[in-house]
Amino acid sequence: MEKNWDVIIVGGGPAGLAAAIYCGRALRKTLVLEKKVFGGQIINADIIENYPGFAEPIVPAELMEQMGKQAERYGVVLENDEVANLRREQNSWQIEVYKNLYTAKALVYAAGSVHRFLGVSGESELLGRGVSVCATCDAPFFVERKVAVLGGGDTALSEALHLAKFASEVVLIHRRDQLRAEKILQERVFKNEKIKIIWDSEVLSYRGDKKLEALELRNKKSGNSEIVAFDGAFLAIGTIPNTGLLKNFVDLDENGYVVTDISLGTAAGGLFVAGEVIKGNRRQVAISVGMGVQAALSCEEYLAKLD
Amino acid sequence: MEKNWDVIIVGGGPAGLAAAIYCGRALRKTLVLEKKVFGGQIINADIIENYPGFAEPIVPAELMEQMGKQAERYGVVLENDEVANLRREQNSWQIEVYKNLYTAKALVYAAGSVHRFLGVSGESELLGRGVSVCATCDAPFFVERKVAVLGGGDTALSEALHLAKFASEVVLIHRRDQLRAEKILQERVFKNEKIKIIWDSEVLSYRGDKKLEALELRNKKSGNSEIVAFDGAFLAIGTIPNTGLLKNFVDLDENGYVVTDISLGTAAGGLFVAGEVIKGNRRQVAISVGMGVQAALSCEEYLAKLD
Numbered sequence: 001m002e003k004n005w006d007v008i009i010v011g012g013g014p015a016g017l018a019a020a021i022y023c024g025r026a027l028r029k030t031l032v033l034e035k036k037v038f039g040g041q042i043i044n045a046d047i048i049e050n051y052p053g054f055a056e057p058i059v060p061a062e063l064m065e066q067m068g069k070q071a072e073r074y075g076v077v078l079e080n081d082e083v084a085n086l087r088r089e090q091n092s093w094q095i096e097v098y099k100n101l102y103t104a105k106a107l108v109y110a111a112g113s114v115h116r117f118l119g120v121s122g123e124s125e126l127l128g129r130g131v132s133v134c135a136t137c138d139a140p141f142f143v144e145r146k147v148a149v150l151g152g153g154d155t156a157l158s159e160a161l162h163l164a165k166f167a168s169e170v171v172l173i174h175r176r177d178q179l180r181a182e183k184i185l186q187e188r189v190f191k192n193e194k195i196k197i198i199w200d201s202e203v204l205s206y207r208g209d210k211k212l213e214a215l216e217l218r219n220k221k222s223g224n225s226e227i228v229a230f231d232g233a234f235l236a237i238g239t240i241p242n243t244g245l246l247k248n249f250v251d252l253d254e255n256g257y258v259v260t261d262i263s264l265g266t267a268a269g270g271l272f273v274a275g276e277v278i279k280g281n282r283r284q285v286a287i288s289v290g291m292g293v294q295a296a297l298s299c300e301e302y303l304a305k306l307d
Numbered sequence: 308m309e310k311n312w313d314v315i316i317v318g319g320g321p322a323g324l325a326a327a328i329y330c331g332r333a334l335r336k337t338l339v340l341e342k343k344v345f346g347g348q349i350i351n352a353d354i355i356e357n358y359p360g361f362a363e364p365i366v367p368a369e370l371m372e373q374m375g376k377q378a379e380r381y382g383v384v385l386e387n388d389e390v391a392n393l394r395r396e397q398n399s400w401q402i403e404v405y406k407n408l409y410t411a412k413a414l415v416y417a418a419g420s421v422h423r424f425l426g427v428s429g430e431s432e433l434l435g436r437g438v439s440v441c442a443t444c445d446a447p448f449f450v451e452r453k454v455a456v457l458g459g460g461d462t463a464l465s466e467a468l469h470l471a472k473f474a475s476e477v478v479l480i481h482r483r484d485q486l487r488a489e490k491i492l493q494e495r496v497f498k499n500e501k502i503k504i505i506w507d508s509e510v511l512s513y514r515g516d517k518k519l520e521a522l523e524l525r526n527k528k529s530g531n532s533e534i535v536a537f538d539g540a541f542l543a544i545g546t547i548p549n550t551g552l553l554k555n556f557v558d559l560d561e562n563g564y565v566v567t568d569i570s571l572g573t574a575a576g577g578l579f580v581a582g583e584v585i586k587g588n589r590r591q592v593a594i595s596v597g598m599g600v601q602a603a604l605s606c607e608e609y610l611a612k613l614d
Binding site for chain 2: 021027050052053070073139162184260262280284
């Protein structure tokens with residue numbers, strides 16, 4: 001395996017693969033490192049309807065496979081490996097992986113974010129089969145259905161209000177007896193006749209065979225449990241950006257997201273960012289792809305000056 | 308024709324159509340106004356290889372047709388009409404078109420930019436047939452060919468250097484006797500053995516039947532003309548953003564581009580921007596699409612607060 005690269009891209013989701021296509025086309029020796037499966041979180045979804053360019057719904061795993069092949073067409077190497085450490089030394093980046101050490105003139109960091117999950121029974125099995133982490137993406141699948149939203153913050157309430165335009169009934173399930181969200185969102189939720197709230201409750205398990213059928217809930221005050229039928233359940237308890245490796249190099253906000261401008265550059269020389277590690281990104285494939293392209297072109301501008 | 312809309316999108320290129328898909332899916336009554344042909348400038352190109360999601364080259368006109376149909380699938384109306392004037396009145400936008408007046412609660416402004424062209428004989432006929440406005444897009448088509456780059460600024464020199472990685476010979480044609488570009492780019496151009504410069508010269512015409520074969524050049528000092536064979540000619544004499552209508556509402560930089568942050572909002576209430584009107588955008592379909600999605604989601608956040 002080659003040790004020295006022009007560009008190493010950390011993360012093989014939509015942002016990383018889009019960046020890879022452009023770095024490859026700029027004839028840069030480019031390696032993409034992905035610790036899980038190439039394609040990113042979106043490949044867990046059954047279909048995607050909102051990636052611009054496809055009038056009919058498509059299969060996310062196929063879309064992302066095309067993106068990977070498109071990068072390889074331009075000579076990019078895709079490698080499954082987890083980055084353990086990053087170091088900046090003499091105008092070059094040292095990238096430590098499991099059993100190897102690479103160098104790169106520039107880095108595009110697109111390691112994404114992870115949803116907070118409850119980690120209870122049925123959750124991973126039913127993800128994409130009634131259990132969703134994105135109302136913007138999946139609301140149109142729940143026309144005249146009954147859905148739950150888990151959470152009590154701005155995202156949870158925004159998703160509940162969005163879902164109420166499609167679903168017949170939306171139940172917000174919150175583990176406390178008051179909401180954390182903006183007051184204006186709270187008012188709108190309280191006024192919306194389609195939205196009900198179950199207070200002081202947590203989800204003990206997701207029930208259903210091939211798709212979600214019900215949630216097992218427990219009231220934390222009374223201790224009573226019950227099984228309640230639902231067609232959909234939207235997790236909105238937050239996300240965590242994969243930015244631990246960047247701490248020493250760039251400004252992170254209080255939640256760990258990278259603060260940057262439209263160039264997608266950072267204060268660290270030769271370090272560019274894209275996708276869901278960025279503050280203000282709204283977790284859509286098209287946004288991450290666009291940012292991947294923008295980061296790759298900023299990266300190319302940087303490399304061209306070193307040539 | 309309906310007069311009152313939730314969202315009016317100005318511009319039916321990649322940014323506008325991507326925004327339309329998301330506004331439609333948020334169940335907003337959405338109208339897209341395009342003064343020329345839906346799909347934007349990219350439909351002038353024969354193929355596109357760098358829109359992520361397609362391992363094989365595709366036809367841009369077909370990609371953009373899919374994007375238009377995808378927006379219509381969610382109830383968006385696409386209308387050919389030119390915006391003559393914008394006014395902000397009582398929390399609403401008034402959009403004056405040729406023979407009509409619309410209102411909208413929010414605007415997504417994605418009217419794009421236009422390349423400066425020379426306006427000489429053969430230029431429009433051979434555009435996409437050897438005449439190009441984008442080296443990033445088209446350089447790989449000119450492996451071992453002889454190409455011209457017209458211009459003397461940063462873009463022209465960057466494109467010349469990029470093209471030199473593919474072409475056998477790159478000739479920079481500049482109408483002055485010195486370059487305007489950054490010194491580091493000039494040094495690199497002077498050092499590159501593949502790049503030659505023709506000074507003090509302008510292009511009088513593009514020659515060729517079905518594709519570009521030669522340029523007619525005139526030396527402005529001597530007055531002499533000559534015909535020089537080329538396989539490609541890259542125009543790099545600048546772009547002009549279509550932002551005249553925004554002057555009274557947002558901050559524009561000295562070249563007329565909108566200055567904004569990652570949210571793609573503006574100082575004007577309910578006005579969002581996307582695509583090539585934005586300072587720092589690098590004129591790629593994927594970047595404009597990603598920005599269209601981001602602007603639509605910022606717009607939806609704004610509208611949700613008005614509901």
